[in-house]
Each structure stands twice: as C-alpha cells, then as structure tokens.
Amino acid sequence: MAKQSSGLLGSLGFVKSPGAPVPHRKHTSACETVEMPVPASVTIVMSQHIGAPCTPCVKAKDQVFVGTLVGESTAFMSAPIHSSVSGTVKKIDTVLMPNGTKAQAIVIDTDGEQTVDPAIQPPVVNSKEEFIEAVKQSGLVGLGGAGFPAHIKLNPKDKIEYLCINAAECEPYITADVREIMENHENVLYGISQVMKYVGIDKALIGIEDNKPEAIKLMQEKTAQMSNVEVVTLPSRYPQGAEKVLIEQCTGRQVPPGKLPSDVGCIVMNVASVGFLGGYLKNGIPLTTKRVTVDGSAITEAKNVRVPIGAPIKDIIAFCGGYKGTPAKLISGGPMMGTALMTDDFPVLKQNNAFLAFDEAEAKSLEPTACISCGRCVNACPMNLMPTKLEAATIYKRVDDLKKYSVMTCMECGCCAFVCPANRKLVQSMRIGKAILRNAGK
C-alpha cells in the first residue's frame, strides 16, 4: 500500500514532512474498559449528530428501558436516539451545548435495573435496503467525533472500492479505539464483513498507528485468513486519523477540497462504529453506551470507562477518583481537536471518546509573540496550506486572500498551532477566517 513517508530527505529537511510530532501520552492503552455505575439520572440530548435534531417521542412520567426510542426525526440527515437506561422520564428540557447552542434533551431518572426494552430483537437483514434500514434504526453516527449519520454514509451513490477502518487514534491520551480492537475484535471484523457484503465493497483496510503494536499484531492475526481485509501500519505522526490523510495513507488517493471520501471510491468508518455495528447486527441493542478515555493531569485515576450516553461528565470523573487538585481545563475529545468545556455538568454524547482534565500548569495558554515566518506551520499543514498567510488574511479581513489561500480546505487539525514557536492562535484564526469568508458570501 502507498505509505506516505518523507524518509531520509524528509528527516533532513529537504522535503515537506506534513503533520506534527505530538506527544503520545497513551497512559491508558493497557487499561481494560470498566463499566461505571448507573448514574441517578441521564440527560439525553436530541442533537448528537450532524443534521436535523430529533424530536422527543416520549413525555414526562413515561416508562423507558435500555434501547427504547426516545427521539426521532423525519429529516433525511438525522439519526434516531435511544434511552441508555431504564427508568422514568422526568422532563423534556432545553440544555446548553458545549458549542454555545441550545438543544432539547430528555432527562431520565434511572431505576438502576438497566432492563433492556422487551421489544428489542436482532434486525433481520437480507438485502442492502434492510441493512441500511437496520443501521438507521441502530442510531449509529460516526463515533470518531464527527457524528455523521452512518446510514447515509453507508448508502452512497458512487461505487465504493475501499472501506477504510480508522483505528489510527492519532490524538494524544485517547485509547478508546485501541481498547475496542483489544476487547471487541470479533464484532469489529463481523461489522467489517457485513458492511462489505451489503454495501458491495471488495477491500477493507484497517489503518493503525505504529505506536499500538499490540493492536496491529492482533488484527494481523485475526485477518490472516481474510484476503480482502488488510491491516495498514501508519507512522505515528499526527494526524493520521484525519479522514483525508487516512484515505491517502491507505489508498494513495486524495479527496479534493469540498468533496467526500465516496467521490474517490472510499468510505471511512471509525473502528468503534464498525465494532458497534457488528454487535448490533447480532443482538439488536441500539447505540446506548460509549467507551471513553478519562485522563489528564487533573484526573486521579486515568481509565477507560463504558458510560451510558447522557451520563453527566462529573459522574464519570467521580468514578475515576475525582479531580486531582483544581482542574483548570476540561476537554471533550483529544487535546489537538477537542472542545474545551465550561462545566462538567454536560452529558455524554454519542460521538464523545475522551474527557481530559488539565491542571493549571498544563492548561496555561501561552501569550502569542511576533510571527518570525519560520515556516513550521507551512511545513506541518497536512492540507498543504499556508497558515501564517491565512492568519494575516483573517486579521486584516482580506476576503480575497482567505479564498486564494484556501481557508475552507483547513480541517482544524491543530498541527500549525502546535508547532508554532510564537504561540500564534492559528486554528482560532482559521475558524474566524472561515466565518469571514462565509459572511462575505464567497
């Protein structure tokens, strides 16, 4: 397989070596997933995916079980939402989301029994249509973080040649995906085989960074007899798990700006998504739990925890021994692309894969100094952009330059800001630059 590596010339600095040498900090890679106790109540948000929010289909005082449908939408781009607990609906509420928007949410008081909805049965799948319908009913969205509804992703109009399984897990700290492989490889492989069968894909490629040798070894053993599934060892250089980078690394194809993976004959699925799908096709239990890595300098005991969706983050952190000292920053996701949260009252969403709490020393944000045009950001950008030029274009609101230097191609991976010796807030500038360009209507 084509493996982009800048090799000797790259390490000497003659050719561009995209990406950033981020620290790994995979402290929890050997931590087996533990189940957290059922929280007293859960808050199930109606917007846990890209697309239209769901409408609650239960009301206060309704009895619900694990897997009971609680939110659905008639919109094309959406995914149904299920109860993660058994208990009683307390109220339908409006909650503030980490990104500042508001969403409806169903608050459920749990009974601690975790009774599975008696109506649940394994889906009957004999055709592509039935498969897509089953995926839709499972409530699956892209679990890597984006939350793209899976039944839309798996139903492209183009012919798909490659199924790329994203197990790169390039973000520091997070080990939820490597645990998925170690603990749930049977369902991962079953899920892959079913996707290939019903979507009509001949080849699957599982991309894993070389800092997870145990996962690579296990997957190679398990796929040794499968001629159409291959494990691709990726260099541990952030961001191998970015969709476009992963596709290039696995297949040598580049997804053009504004296009989708299916435009180059590829579908990318996170390993946790495909692992869930494998299990769902066997037992019919929709997406109600999530494995998250809890780590960071302000966490007492770093763990991989299986949590019910909607559980308050503070309950999960309490299960990990609580905070060590005073937390200064709480991040949902990894430190490169994750969102800083203003409170730990937020509930877990489907696409969450980690919660990190940093102490003051680690959370300290460094004051920006003058750009010295060192070119580190240009060298690091996996999308081959010029972040320093884009930052200037944003600061001076030069709409033409934002367009010329292609700000919309930026995926906000954070490589530029990570390597910047002057602490420039480059990703923040990219986001503002995109907004300027959108508002300018160009």
Place this chain on the structure above:
Amino acid sequence: MDGKLIVSSSPHISSPVKTKNIMLDVIIALIPSLIASIYFFGPRAAVIVIASVATCVIAEYICRKVMKREQTIGDLSAVVTGILLAFNLPSSVPIYVPIIGGLVAIVMVKQMFGGLGQNFVNPALLARIILMNSFPVLMTTWYPSGNFGADTTAMASPLANIATGNVDALPSYMDMFIGNIPGCLGETSALALLIGGIYLIARKVISPIIPVTYIGTVFVLSAILGQDPVAQILCGGLFIGAIFMATDYVTSPLTNKGKFIYALCCGIITCLIRVFASLPEGVSYSIVLMNIIVPLIERATVPKPFGTVKEAK
C-alpha cells in the same frame, strides 16, 4: 468542582520549541565560529563581538521603551543580530564601527519596521552594507590571522587576490577551510561554520535547502565561469552567508520550493558580482537583493492545497 474552567480554541497542547529556544540554538551554533575568531584574530575579536551584541540589545531595549511596545530582548534575536554583525567586520575596525552597525541594524532596519518578524531585509547584512559604504577603507583592511593586528602590514583578502588576478598569493585549501586567512571575524573558518550549520540542521532549526543550494550553485557556476570553485566557496562570506544569513526566517521564503529558488538566485548573483562586478565579494549584496524579492517568490510559490493535484498513481 469549584473555580472556573479555561475555555479556549483547540489545540490545547503545544510544542516546547519556542522562538527563544530557536534563537538560543542559533547562538550555540555560532559558538564554534566565535572560538575560531578569537583563536585567529585574538582578544580583539571578543571585544568587537561584545560591543556589537551590547549595542544591539541596548538599542532594542530603548527602542521598545520609546515606542511603548512590550519588551522583546528576552527572545534573544537581538543577540543573534549582534553576533552576526560582529562576524561580518574585520578585526581591526575601531570600536565605533560595531556600535554604529548595531544601531543601524536594530533601530533602522528592525525596529523602525515593527520589530522581530517585520524587517524585510536581514538587519546584520544591511548594517554591514551601510558600514561598507560609509567606511570603505576600515571595512576592507585585513590583517593576517595569528598576528592580532599589531605592527603588521595589512594584506588583501583571498577574494581580492582572485579579483585582481594575483592567484599566486592564495593560501592553501586547508588554511581556507580551517580559517587561517585574512577576512572578517566569523567568516574565515568554513570548518567552524559548517559545525554550526550541521547543528542547526540536526536541531531542525534550519532546512538544509538554502545552504546546500546556495553553496552548490556558487561551486558549479564558478567552475563554469573558469574560477577555482573550491577557493570560491571557502573564501569570503559564502559559508556564513549561506548558513546563517540567507536562512534568516523572516527574510527568506516559507516553502521549500521558494527556498530553493531564493538560494539558487543568491548563488547566481554572488558569482556574477564576484566575477563580473568591480567588487571582490558579493554575498551580502546578493542576499539583501534576494531578501527584497522574497515577497515575489512567495507569490509565485503558493503550494497547491491537498487534493487539488492529481497524483500520478
């Protein structure tokens, strides 16, 4: 949980390499040349370096104070400018020369344009050019190394000998490589500069593209033009220019392609000046000229975003 949480844009971690560490690495890389200059030109070399560095740092401090801007001497860039300026002076210059040079570099070339990152030409190099034109005799009076300038007669630099056709007076290649030749403080020892350059490349402070292209171009073009290519690369300011001056971040292109074009043109202009112009040396002028052209190179070398070039696969 009590207390407030910091909410900021991702990423939430950053590389430990900061501007100050980079400048410190450049200073470390200049130490072998500093030792060589003191070895070949005596304690006078140290005096000139100290005068130049002190002027640069004090000038920067006062400038920032007067302009009511945040203080920046802590980033060590003024120290780097001071050392590089001193390295571009002969050992025999009176002490006011590095002081005037330091003031020109920091006040006029750097701070007037907004400080670090905003100067469009290399401060130390433009200061050297201004000194060359202001004090042409002082700036080209070379004493042989080892005699520390006392009671000895001035002699021509190897490049001046080449320019005047006095090829018999050329020192051996070994002397040129080690630095046992007349010249500016820091430019004579190719060996010491090379050690510094390898350090900078190993530390990923500079990309080897500029020095390799620049020196390679001068070597090849000198040979084509009928010059002695080894003497052309070892004599004069090529090594210090190619390794430490042309690689200045602020005044060189961002992309690898841009760096290549820039260094190639630096090499061509250097050879043209050396061979065809009335000046024996052309490194300073070629780099400053190319510094000015950098914005044009940048415009012509904007990289194609990912996915917009079809790969031949």
